[in-house]
Amino acid sequence: xxxxxxxxxxxxxxxxxxxxxxxxxxxxxxxxxxxxxxxxxxxxxxxxxxxxxxxxxxxxxxxxxxxxxxxxxxxxxxxxxxxxxxxxxxxxxxxxxxxxxxxxxxxxxxxxxxxxxxxxxx
Numbered sequence: 001x002x003x004x005x006x007x008x009x010x011x012x013x014x015x016x017x018x019x020x021x022x023x024x025x026x027x028x029x030x031x032x033x034x035x036x037x038x039x040x041x042x043x044x045x046x047x048x049x050x051x052x053x054x055x056x057x058x059x060x061x062x063x064x065x066x067x068x069x070x071x072x073x074x075x076x077x078x079x080x081x082x083x084x085x086x087x088x089x090x091x092x093x094x095x096x097x098x099x100x101x102x103x104x105x106x107x108x109x110x111x112x113x114x115x116x117x118x119x120x121x122x
Contacts, residue, residue: 022072029075030075059092
């Protein structure tokens, strides 16, 4: 959009591009920005494709999604589930529950701390 002279809610100019994050795009999508909504639609579909393979290969009962999924679940989930229901084996999908992590935004911090604790005990 910026290349053709149009602005979007989450990035007004090329100089703002380095500050664009998944969070700022999600906020713009929730505020009604159509480009931001399309970004999350594409991401949701790609996530659905990846999870479809995961579900078919491992047949999990539970998938816990952290970080951005918790913040943007409403933007991702409809498109993600549409793909999963179309591409994954239906009995595996029926047996699998996808939930957001209770750690929400702190999942990365907790993973880093866990690694630090593990490394210090070796």
